[in-house]
Amino acid sequence: MKVSQKGLYALQALMMLTRRYSQGAIRIRDIAYEENLPEKFLELILLELKNARIVESVRGAKGGYQLRRPPEDIRMAEIIRLVDGPLAPFGDAEQLRSLIDRDEDHRALYQVFLDVRDAAAKILENTTLADLVNGPPTSVKRRSVKKNRNTSVLPMVVQGGGKEGHD
Amino acid sequence: MKVSQKGLYALQALMMLTRRYSQGAIRIRDIAYEENLPEKFLELILLELKNARIVESVRGAKGGYQLRRPPEDIRMAEIIRLVDGPLAPFGDAEQLRSLIDRDEDHRALYQVFLDVRDAAAKILENTTLADLVNGPPTSVKRRSVKKNRNTSVLPMVVQGGGKEGHD
DNA sequence: TATAATGCCTATTAATTCAATAGGCTTTCT
DNA sequence: AGAAAGCCTATTGAATTAATAGGCATTATA
Numbered sequence: 001m002k003v004s005q006k007g008l009y010a011l012q013a014l015m016m017l018t019r020r021y022s023q024g025a026i027r028i029r030d031i032a033y034e035e036n037l038p039e040k041f042l043e044l045i046l047l048e049l050k051n052a053r054i055v056e057s058v059r060g061a062k063g064g065y066q067l068r069r070p071p072e073d074i075r076m077a078e079i080i081r082l083v084d085g086p087l088a089p090f091g092d093a094e095q096l097r098s099l100i101d102r103d104e105d106h107r108a109l110y111q112v113f114l115d116v117r118d119a120a121a122k123i124l125e126n127t128t129l130a131d132l133v134n135g136p137p138t139s140v141k142r143r144s145v146k147k148n149r150n151t152s153v154l155p156m157v158v159q160g161g162g163k164e165g166h167d
Numbered sequence: 168m169k170v171s172q173k174g175l176y177a178l179q180a181l182m183m184l185t186r187r188y189s190q191g192a193i194r195i196r197d198i199a200y201e202e203n204l205p206e207k208f209l210e211l212i213l214l215e216l217k218n219a220r221i222v223e224s225v226r227g228a229k230g231g232y233q234l235r236r237p238p239e240d241i242r243m244a245e246i247i248r249l250v251d252g253p254l255a256p257f258g259d260a261e262q263l264r265s266l267i268d269r270d271e272d273h274r275a276l277y278q279v280f281l282d283v284r285d286a287a288a289k290i291l292e293n294t295t296l297a298d299l300v301n302g303p304p305t306s307v308k309r310r311s312v313k314k315n316r317n318t319s320v321l322p323m324v325v326q327g328g329g330k331e332g333h334d
Numbered sequence: 335t336a337t338a339a340t341g342c343c344t345a346t347t348a349a350t351t352c353a354a355t356a357g358g359c360t361t362t363c364t
Numbered sequence: 365a366g367a368a369a370g371c372c373t374a375t376t377g378a379a380t381t382a383a384t385a386g387g388c389a390t391t392a393t394a
Contacts, residue, residue: 002169003257003280005353011276041354047371060362061368076279086334089287090170093334108299109178112243112290113170117334119286120256123279132275167253167260167284172382208383214342227391228339
């Protein structure tokens with residue numbers, strides 16, 4: 001899975017609309033200015049988000065964009081799939097499952113790809129726009145942590161191959 | 168993170184060399200034929216793997232390629248980083264950490280990206296070529312599972328946003 | 335020692351994707 | 365009526381991807 005520049009812009013724009021939720025429609029120009037995004041490119045992105053029923057538009061003078069659903073109901077996974085495609089690192093989940101069934105020689109390889117996509121999906125499905133803007137959902141209990149306080153928005157992820165890798 | 172066709176070819180070729188480990192050098196042509204890969208493209212890939220000291224070559228007639236280290240010592244993460252770049256879904260881990268520090272408004276967003284990359288890294292760092300070819304390392308204890316036997320090469324991943332997603 | 339077999343290396347290419355810009359059309363407010 | 369917005373399609377330049385091509389260098393062996 002790869003998040004493109006466009007995907008990042010989409011998420012930033014949606015975070016901005018989340019902050020202004022209930023302030024009515026916001027002009028493209030204002031979103032672009034506040035988030036420092038190229039205006040015409042952003043226009044295309046918002047159009048796409050509108051067609052996917054994630055935002056809605058008000059046309060004409062005094063027009064603009066606003067979220068179509070409450071921020072708690074819009075998940076990162078949905079946005080990234082829309083803009084950048086499947087979450088799997090290769091192909092998509094469906095295809096990987098089929099390859100795991102059929103391609104005896106590479107079964108284990110595709111299974112790893114599927115495991116990676118499941119791990120990503122788990123995180124991205126559980127993170128909403130509200131989480132991104134307000135911090136973690138208060139309903140989620142978190143074990144107390146002594147040092148290295150968890151700054152993540154998410155239930156802490158067990159490290160091991162993470163922390164010290166250079167990427 | 169995205170695994171390209173080239174990345175897939177690299178992994179397939181290395182799995183093949185793992186199966187023939189201790190059979191000496193294998194010709195590019197044979198790898199290409201057995202794994203059904205474009206021969207000239209594979210040649211470039213193997214060259215890159217050689218420069219990264221993952222495989223070594225024998226030149227001249229009777230030449231070919233073989234793994235340079237035992238299969239248990241070659242991790243998927245290393246191959247994917249080499250061929251397709253950082254494991255993070257956006258930028259790289261270093262950059263994300265820096266953005267989390269500096270970009271107050273988008274901190275939570277970048278933190279999620281980093282969580283995703285850590286989850287991927289954890290899986291890919293713990294999977295070696297030996298695992299891909301032989302199945303899971305015998306040293307890893309696995310909880311017994313009644314139905315839905317775990318076919319993965321890895322310590323089972325907790326689902327939740329995974330299993331039923333369309334991707 | 336000639337020759338065939340092989341890897342080494344650089345260049346080129348066609349297709350696709352990415353990031354962005356352009357501009358005319360339509361709708362709505364005032 | 366005029367201005368201010370979004371709607372929509374087309375275009376573009378740069379980068380990336382997935383290959384292909386072809387000559388050079390090295391080695392085994394007949």
